[in-house]
Amino acid sequence: MGVSAYFCFVAEDLSRIAAQVRRDIVRMVYLAQSGHPGGALGAADILTALYFAHLRHKPYPWNPTGLGEDVFILSNGHICAAWYSILARSGYFPVSELATFRRINSRLQGHPATKEGLPGVRVATGSLGQGLSVAIGYALGKRLAGDPHEVYVMLGDGEINEGQIWEGVLFAAHHQVGNLIAIIDRNYKQIDGDTRTVLNTDPLEAKWEAFGWEVLPLHEAHDLPTILRTLSEARQKAHQKRPIVIIAYTIMGKGVDFMENDHNWHGKPPNKDQFEKAIAQLPETLGDF
Amino acid sequence: MRPRYENLGSRDTRSGFGAGLLELGEKDERIVALSADLASSVKMDAFAQRFPHRFFQCGVAEANMIGVAAGLAGSGFIPFVGTFANFATGRVYDQIRQSVCYSGKAVKIAASHAGLTLGEDGATHQMLEDIGLMRGLPGMTVISPCDYNQTRLAALRAAYWEWPVYLRFGRPSVPNFTPPDDPTFQVGKIQVLLEGKDGVIFATGHLVWHALQAAYALEAEGLEIAVVNVHTLKPVDVEGIATYLARTPVVVSAEEHQLWNGLGDIVSWVATQHYPRRVVRVAVQDTFGESGKPDELLEKYGLSTAHIIAAVRKAIANA
Numbered sequence: 001m002g003v004s005a006y007f008c009f010v011a012e013d014l015s016r017i018a019a020q021v022r023r024d025i026v027r028m029v030y031l032a033q034s035g036h037p038g039g040a041l042g043a044a045d046i047l048t049a050l051y052f053a054h055l056r057h058k059p060y061p062w063n064p065t066g067l068g069e070d071v072f073i074l075s076n077g078h079i080c081a082a083w084y085s086i087l088a089r090s091g092y093f094p095v096s097e098l099a100t101f102r103r104i105n106s107r108l109q110g111h112p113a114t115k116e117g118l119p120g121v122r123v124a125t126g127s128l129g130q131g132l133s134v135a136i137g138y139a140l141g142k143r144l145a146g147d148p149h150e151v152y153v154m155l156g157d158g159e160i161n162e163g164q165i166w167e168g169v170l171f172a173a174h175h176q177v178g179n180l181i182a183i184i185d186r187n188y189k190q191i192d193g194d195t196r197t198v199l200n201t202d203p204l205e206a207k208w209e210a211f212g213w214e215v216l217p218l219h220e221a222h223d224l225p226t227i228l229r230t231l232s233e234a235r236q237k238a239h240q241k242r243p244i245v246i247i248a249y250t251i252m253g254k255g256v257d258f259m260e261n262d263h264n265w266h267g268k269p270p271n272k273d274q275f276e277k278a279i280a281q282l283p284e285t286l287g288d289f
Numbered sequence: 290m291r292p293r294y295e296n297l298g299s300r301d302t303r304s305g306f307g308a309g310l311l312e313l314g315e316k317d318e319r320i321v322a323l324s325a326d327l328a329s330s331v332k333m334d335a336f337a338q339r340f341p342h343r344f345f346q347c348g349v350a351e352a353n354m355i356g357v358a359a360g361l362a363g364s365g366f367i368p369f370v371g372t373f374a375n376f377a378t379g380r381v382y383d384q385i386r387q388s389v390c391y392s393g394k395a396v397k398i399a400a401s402h403a404g405l406t407l408g409e410d411g412a413t414h415q416m417l418e419d420i421g422l423m424r425g426l427p428g429m430t431v432i433s434p435c436d437y438n439q440t441r442l443a444a445l446r447a448a449y450w451e452w453p454v455y456l457r458f459g460r461p462s463v464p465n466f467t468p469p470d471d472p473t474f475q476v477g478k479i480q481v482l483l484e485g486k487d488g489v490i491f492a493t494g495h496l497v498w499h500a501l502q503a504a505y506a507l508e509a510e511g512l513e514i515a516v517v518n519v520h521t522l523k524p525v526d527v528e529g530i531a532t533y534l535a536r537t538p539v540v541v542s543a544e545e546h547q548l549w550n551g552l553g554d555i556v557s558w559v560a561t562q563h564y565p566r567r568v569v570r571v572a573v574q575d576t577f578g579e580s581g582k583p584d585e586l587l588e589k590y591g592l593s594t595a596h597i598i599a600a601v602r603k604a605i606a607n608a
Binding site for chain 2: 064067113115123124125127129130131132133134135137138139140141144145163164167168170171174175
């Protein structure tokens with residue numbers, strides 16, 4: 001069996017999962033009449049590939065320290081609708097709980113939190129720029145504990161405006177945090193518009209290289225076999241001296257045509273007409289919550 | 290006969306922290322330390338040399354340091370971060386709020402050079418708002434020990450306290466007067482240093498020694514003033530403070546901190562809840578500090594022994 005055949009087989013299943021995740025995102029945000037659909041839709045494929053084919057993780061029993069498994073942190077916490085769907089559908093908590101997203105007395109807070117005890121979430125995120133540092137801490141913890149697993153952290157490309165990100169970028173290279181794999185959701189969109197007009201971060205690959213990171217561009221960021229290959233390459237290159245960053249050229253709003261590449265869908269729920277248009281584009285593959 | 294607290298030999302409280310951290314490191318592999326380019330000033334250098342693999346130099350990048358510490362805490366380690374009080378609080382307030390307190394990560398924040406008495410560096414470095422900032426955070430414990438021995442002990446206790454801890458101490462050499470393993474020091478409880486029927490001074494940090502000197506000076510006038518060390522500013526020992534409020538209408542608070550949001554507010558809050566009293570506050574009066582020697586600054590900004598004596602007299606006049 002060739003490697004590509006293996007990936008094609010897995011990718012077919014993964015695409016069914018990612019389709020349901022997208023449907024979950026739109027339904028959650030519509031039901032709550034609040035949330036962040038654009039970034040969540042854009043990251044759905046990568047997060048699906050991570051949780052269903054790449055991470056060595058144990059949904060149950062939930063292990064908050066993450067020792068003995070791979071750890072994932074969503075630093076751009078506002079796209080948590082995608083993450084919640086994936087955590088639920090990989091067994092961290094009941095899928096039915098997705099209906100409580102952003103509602104009173106829910107564990108599914110508007111931005112990820114630990115206070116309510118939601119399995120899968122190890123640190124609160126939402127105020128941007130903090131998750132990379134926390135991920136570095138988990139990675140150092142693994143190093144000290146002799147745990148051979150990796151720590152993954154997703155960052156938004158607007159989020160990397162934050163100064164703390166660059167403190168962490170310096171630190172991880174200096175301390176040779178080789179068990180750390182960052183993934184930048186490079187959709188070129190942030191709340192006020194295009195990243196190149198709000199606060200330009202180009203040339204992004206050159207910047208991270210210059211800071212001493214191993215940079216892996218991911219151009220086909222919605223093609224599941226390509227995502228899986230890039231994640232595998234990252235793992236192969238991990239545990240050396242350099243931290244790794246995957247720069248994933250995603251499309252914000254991917255999967256709902258009128259949301260694609262439109263920064264206005266950063267943090268806005270669809271109205272009834274928009275919801276019906278969107279849901280018609282998103283097949284129910286695994287059963288709705 | 291009231292006890293006489295003697296100076297066992299002046300030392301800086303930050304060295305008490307350093308001694309405690311080193312002891313912790315010897316006993317427990319989970320203890321890790323992080324510094325933002327101030328390891329020697331905060332007295333973490335002995336730990337760093339003894340346990341290089343458990344020490345992380347973060348450079349002048351405090352926000353990242355707080356986050357890394359949160360991740361280490363999440364992994365099961367006991368991280369101490371060390372820097373100056375202003376860089377340990379105001380500069381990284383949101384990181385402490387979200388990554389530490391809201392996330393339930395028991396990071397220990399060791400904040401040196403607090404208050405006016407760091408001296409010559411001046412107001413940029415003289416943090417006077419930190420108690421207020423830290424005690425406003427749900428889940429945070431705030432400890433402000435009074436001398437070298439107590440700071441060492443506070444570091445030892447902070448490590449095994451299940452919550453995040455803000456441990457506040459200072460730069461200058463000050464009288465060391467509590468015993469080395471003081472059994473009367475308990476996190477979350479007031480420490481009664483002197484009993485007295487004619488009034489009470491609630492003090493914290495460096496000003497505890499000055500409160501004792503004020504109480505001794507007032508003995509010459511036949512006054513017995515109690516001195517209560519409120520080393521833990523959160524959780525507040527409401528019952529302990531209320532007990533002393535009930536005994537006397539002469540109430541003074543003394544702290545090397547702004548008038549707002551510190552010990553004076555804590556005592557007043559307990560008074561409004563449990564035993565109404567007027568509280569005369571010795572604190573910095575809503576102003577920034579300046580360069581100078583520690584004693585000159587305490588004198589100029591109204592925090593000296595003489596000012597505490599004057600505050601007691603004012604409280605007696607009020608009563």
